[in-house]
Amino acid sequence: MISNVTVDRDPGEAFLRVRPGAGHSLRRQASAVEELNDSWSLISVSYTDTEAFAAEICGFGPDVVVTGPAELRESVIRRLTGALSTDEAAR
Amino acid sequence: MNAKMQSAQSGHSSAASESATTRLSRLLTMVPWLLNRQGVEIDEAAREFDVTPAQVEADLALLFLCGTPGGYHGDLIEAEWESGRVYLANADAINRPLRLGVDEALALIVGLRALAAVPGIGEREAVVRALAKLEAATGSAAAGTARIQVIIDAEAGAENIAAANQALAAHRRIHLRYLVPGRDETTERDVDPMRLINVDAHWYLEGWCHRAEDVRLFRLDRIEALAILDEDGTPPSIAEPRDLDAGVFTPRADDQLVRLALGPEAVWVSDYYPIESIERTTDGGAVIDLRTADTAWLRRLMWQLGSQATVLEPAELAREVDLGARAALEAYAGAAGSSEPDGSTPASG
Secondary structure, three states, X not given: OOOOOOOOOOOEEEEEEEOOOOOHXXXXXXXXXXXXXXXXXXXXXXXXXXXXXXXXXXXXXXXXXXXXXXHXXXXXXXXXXXXXXXXXXXX | OHXXXXXXXXXXXXXXXXXXXXXXXXXXXXXXXXXXXXOEEHHHHHHHHOOOHHHHXXXXXXXXXXXXXXXXXXXXXXXXXXXXXXXXXXXXXXXXXXXXXXXXXHHHXXXXXXXXXXXXXXXXXXXHHHHHHHHHHHHHHHHHHHHOOOOOOOOOOHHHHHHHHHHHHHOEEEEEEEEEHHHOEEEEEEEEEEEEEEEOOEEEEEEXXXXXXEEEEEEHHHEEXXXXXXXXXXXXXXXXXXXXXXXXXXXXXXXXXXXXXXOHHHOOHHHHOOOOEEEEOOOOOXXXXXXXXXXXXXXXXXXXXXXXXXXXXXXXXXXXXXXXXXHHHHOOOOOOOOOOOOOOOOOOO
C-alpha cells in the first residue's frame, strides 16, 4: 500500500532502440520517439534508478537495446549475461 | 458492488421494475417518516416518495413482514392502512438510531474517505454527508484519522474508472485497448463488464472477454483506451466472478510446473508471486516451485534477474531464457563502449 518510495536522484535521460510493436510500456513513458527505419524506433525516457531501469529494460529481451548512457548499457549487459545458461556465463 | 454484479448477472430485468437496492433504500427512509406522521394519507406518502399509491401499499405489505429475527408476531412491524391512512407500530428496530463503537466509527471514516476519493462514484454526496456526520459524532477521537490515508492507485485514469462505472450501470459492452505487460502486447478486445474492484491498491475491471471467451481481469492503469459501445453488455450466464481473496493471480492445477533457483537478491520473487513450495538454501537463496499457464512473463522475469535466478525445470523454458538473452546480447556485441545516443545503426538480425 506504500504507493511510492521517493528516490532523491536527478533523473537521467536514456536513449533506447525499440522494435516495432514492442516496448509498449516504455513507449508510453517516452519523451520523444523517432522512427529510425522499419526495424527500430529510437525513444528517450527519463529515469532515476539505473539498476531498476536496467531490470525493466532486460524484461524486453532482444526487443529493446540501450544506446546510452554507458552505465545503463553496462548494467543491462551484465544482467543479460547472467541470464545465460550457467556453463556459458562461466566462460 | 455486489448489487451491480448481481444485476449484471441476472440479465435483463424490465426497465420499469426498480432494483432491490432502490426499494430497500426507500423502505428504510419510509419507516421513520411514517412513524413521525401517524395517520398520514397514502396519497401523500406516495407523493413524498415519488411512487404510486399502489407501490406504497406494496411496500407496507412488505414492511409487515419485517422486524427483528424470530418472526413472531411481536417481532414484526405492524402496519395498518385499510382506512387510506397509514399507522405504523413496533418499528423500533428500524427506527433506532445507529450506534457505533469508536473503533467501528474510525474504520468507517477511513473507508468512506477512500470511497470519496474514487472518481466517478454515483453517490458522492451521500458519502460526504455520512462522513461529516461520523466525524462530528466521533469528535476528537477522529482527529488521528487524518494521518491515515488509503492510497488507491492514483495512476489509474479517473476517466477509465468513471467510464467503467458508467458501462456497468448501463449494462453496455465496452471496447478496450489493453496493454499486457507480461507479453509486451497491446490488445484490442470487447468486454462485458461484471464489476469494478480494488485489490492490493490497484483498480481492476472484471468482465467477460469476447476475445478470450472467458472471465478476465483488466488493470485500469493498463487500459490505453476505453470506449462504451452501443451494444448490450450483459455477460453470458456462464461468466462467474473469480474469488480474489487469495489475490489476482490464481494458478490452476493443470498449469505448468516451473522450478526456479533464486539467489539472495531474488528471493523477493517468492513473496511476490504465488508459489507451491519453497526450500531455503544455505546461501540465503531459495528453490521455488510455481504453476503458470503462460511462461512469457517468466522469461522476462528471468532476463531481469540475470545471474540471480536460474530455471531448473522445465528444460524448454531454460533454453528459451538462454536463447532470448543471447539474442539480446548480440545487439551489444562489437558496439561495446560506444554510448553515443545516435542509435542510427540497427543491429543485424
